[in-house]
Amino acid sequence: MPRIAYFGPQGTFTEQAARTFGDADLVAVETVPLVLAAVRSGEVDSGCVPIENSVGGAVTATMDALAEDEPLIAVAECVLPVRFSILVRPGTRAEDVKTVASHPHALTQVHDWIAANLPNATPVASTSTSSAAVLVQDGEFDAAVCAPVAVTHYSLETLATDVADVDNAVTRFLLVSRPTRVPEPTGADRTSLAVVIAHAEPGSLASTLSELALRGINLTRIESRPLRGQIGEYRFYLDLDGHIGEERVAGALAALHRNSNQVRFLGSYPKADQSPSVPSAKNTDDDYQAARDWVRRMREGR
Template sequence: MTSPADPAPRTYSYLGPAGTFTEAALAQVPEARNQRWRPVRNVGEALADVVEGRSHAAMIAIENSVDGGVSTAQDALATVPGLRIIGEYLVPVDFVLVGRPGSSLEDVSTVAAHPVAYGQCLQWLTRTLPEHAHLPAASNVASAVGLLDGTSDADAAIAPPTITEHHDLVVLARNIGDNPNAVTRFVLVSRTVAPAPPTGADKTSLIVELPEDHPGALLELLEQFATRGINLSLLASRPIGDALGRYRFVIDADGHIHDERMADALLGLRRFSPKVLYLGSYPRADRTVVRYPDRYSDDVFVEARDWLRALLSGEPEA
C-alpha cells in the first residue's frame, strides 16, 4: 500500500489486454516496474492518454524486422503534437496456435489473428491448414480471448506463447512464425521533455517533409546527414495525405542531439525544410556504440566554429 509520503504511482499505457508483445516490451522498462499499467485498444488511445495526462508514458510498436514500419504508429507520431520518444525496446516475436480446451489441430478451419501476426505465420498456415479462413482481430491477445468469451467464431487463434499464463487455452502448435529471427521494435513515448544526456549509444528519431517536389529533393535531405558522417538506421516514407505524391520521411539517425554533428545536421534540416519534427534522442536498445570518422568528432565542429568566430572578430590567423 502506498503511504502518504510515497510519490503517486505512475501510469503506463500499452496495447492490451495482458499478455501482448507490447506488455512484454513494457516489462523491460525499469522505471515502469511496480507502477500502474493501463491496457488500451489502439495506438491512438495510448498516445491520447499521454497527451491528456492519464498516463506518464505509452509503449507502442514502431517497427518490425519482417514487415517494416508500423504505419499507424508513424502517422500518429507525425500528427499528434507534444510527444517525445524516450526509449526503445526489442521483443523477439514468436507465435503459437491456440484453441479452446478439448480442441485439436484437426478441428481448425477458421483462424483468428491480428493482420500483422497472420502475415508472419502465413507460410506455416498455408502448409498446415491450406483451406483455413482468416478472421482479423484487434490484437494478438484479443484473437485468443475471443475464443473464450464468445465474441469470436474462429476455431483457433494466433497468439504470443505467454497467452496460456493468462487464459485457459490449449496450444495446438508452437513456433508457427515463418521467420525465427523476427523482432519487433517498441518505443516508449512521453510528453515533450528535454532529452536525457547522451550515452554514446544513442539514436535520434525525426519526421521530415520535403519542402517541394523537384529532382534531387530527397538527395538534398539525405546530404544533411551524409556530409556530417551520420548513419541512418531507418528511412521510411509515409503519405502526408493532402495530395497524391506528397510524402513525409520517418528517419532514425545514429547519434544524439547533444552530439555536435547531429545538432549541425538538425540545423541543416531546418534550413532545408520548415517541417522538421524532432521525436527524441534516446539510448539504442542494442546498446551498440555509435562509430564515426575522427573528422566528424565534436572537437572538429567546435574548432571550426571557433575559427569562424576569430575571422569575424578580425583576429590574425595563427
Template sequence: MKIAFQGVPGAYSELAARGLFGVRGKTVPCDAFEDVFNTVDKGRADRGVIPVENSLAGSIHQNYDLLEAHKLHIVGETFLRVEHALLASGSTRFEDIREVRSHPQALAQCSHFFAKNKRIKPVVWFDTAGAARSIAEEKPRGVAALASEYAGKLYGLKAVRTGVQNEKNNFTRFLAISRKPLSLASQKGTRKTSVVFGAQNVPGALARILGVFASRGIDLSKIESRPDPSTPFEYRFYLDFSGGTGDAKVKQALRDLHGLTKNFRVLGSYPAARLDFARSAKRH
C-alpha cells in the first residue's frame, strides 16, 4: 500500500501515516497538501494522510477546503502527540544558536520559547522535517531546526533541547483519505462520521440542523464553518459526529439533513481514534 503525505521523510505526517498503516505502508512524500489529494485522486497512492487540526493552533483550513474540492473519502483518523525538539549539527551548542527554521505552525506552537530566548530568530520553512534536512545538508553555523526527535535521528542531528512546545498536551489530528469509502460491512466498533453542507439563509436554519442531532442523542465532536467560494459571504459547514452511517439513528439524521441543507455530502464514516495521552512522536 502506498500512502501519500505532505513533507519530506521524518515529517509528522509521515509518523501519522505509519501509525495508521504500520510498516506495510510505503510512504510517498509530496510537496504540498493539494499534491497529496491529487496523488491519491490519480491513483499514484492508495491512501493519503493529512492534518486537519491541532489542539493548540486550531484547524488547518486549507485541508478542509480540499476535502470538499476533491471527491475522496475519509477512511480513518489518528491523533499524534507533537513534541518539538531543537535540532542542530556537529558541535553546535544551545548558546551558539541565533536562528531556528521550521514550519509556521511549529514556530507558533513554540512561541514561549522564542519569547524567552529573544536572541533566537524564528525562520519560516516549508516543513519541520525539511528544516531538519536543510541543517544536515548545509551545516550552517548558529542555525537549528524545530522538528521531531525522529527527524533528528533520521538526518543525523542532535537534540539540543527537547519538548520546547508551549504545552505538553500538543496533539494533531490526522485523517486518512481514499478513492473509495469504507463498506458498511466494515463499520464495526466505535465510529465517527464527517459531513459537509450549506445552510439555508433563513432565521434558525443552523439551530434546526443541530436539532437533528440533539433530538437523537448524537454527539457532535466538531463544527467548522468555511466561506462558500461560489457565493460571497455564505458559508459551508463541516460536522463530525459519533456513529456510523449504518446506525439506525444516524440514517434517520442524514435523511432529515438532506431536507434542511444545501449540497449535502458525507465525507466519510470511519473508525474513531482514541486520544492517547501516553503516545509520543519520539517513539517511532
C-alpha cells in the first residue's frame, strides 16, 4: 500500500483530500515543507498539500516549497468544496452550544451560519479545525467547526454538515511525488510550471504568454511571487490546460526553457473536473507533425 504524507493534523480538509487518491497509508505531517521533505527523502511515496483556495488565494508555502530544493512533480489534483461539519459531544443540542471553536479562517467562513443557527454561541479561535475538535472532546468548548472527515477521529457527533456562508468556495490540493515518467495524456490534463522572469528584461512576461497563446494553450492560473533575495526578479506559477506529452505543450515548454533563467516543470496530471483539454484549431499533435513534415519536404525540395 502506498504511503501518503499530508499536511496535518488529521481530521483536516487536507486529510480528506488525501483520501480521494485511493487506498493508502496516510501519515499526518506538521507543515507543508515537512510533507515535501518526506517525499523527497523517500520516507513516503507521495504527499498531499493544499495549493490554492478560492477564498484565500494561493497557498504560498506550498508554491515556494515546490519551486525550490529538489524537484517534485504533481501527479494528481483534488478539488474539495469548503463545506464544514459542526461537531459536538454526543447529545449536545444546538441551543446548548455556548462556545464554538475553530481555526480563525474557518470561523470567518461560517460566521453567518453560526449567527443564524447557534444563536447562543461565542466563537473561539483554535490552532486548527482539528484541534478545535480535540478541545470539544475534552469538554473545553461545546462545538467545533471542522472538515467533515474529522468526525471519524474523535468521540464526537455531527450536529450539522454542509455548512458554509459562501456556496462555491473550494480548495485545490496536489498529490506530489519524486520525478517519475509522466503518464500518457488523458485528454483532460493540467500542467503546472514555475518560471523565473527577470523584471529587467522588458517583454519577458509578454514573450512567455505569447509562447502559450501562439499554440492555443489556455492558462488556467497565473500567480507571481517576488524571488527571495533577488530584487526585480519574480517567479510565476502557471497552470496550463494540456499535457507535456502533447505537442503544443511540449513545444511551449521547450521554448520557455530555452528563454528563461529558470523553468521548473511541476507536473502534468488529470484535472479534477475532467473537463476536456481540447487543442484549438491547428494545434493538434497531427497539425504539429504535418507542419514539421512540410518543413522537411521544403528542405528536400519535394
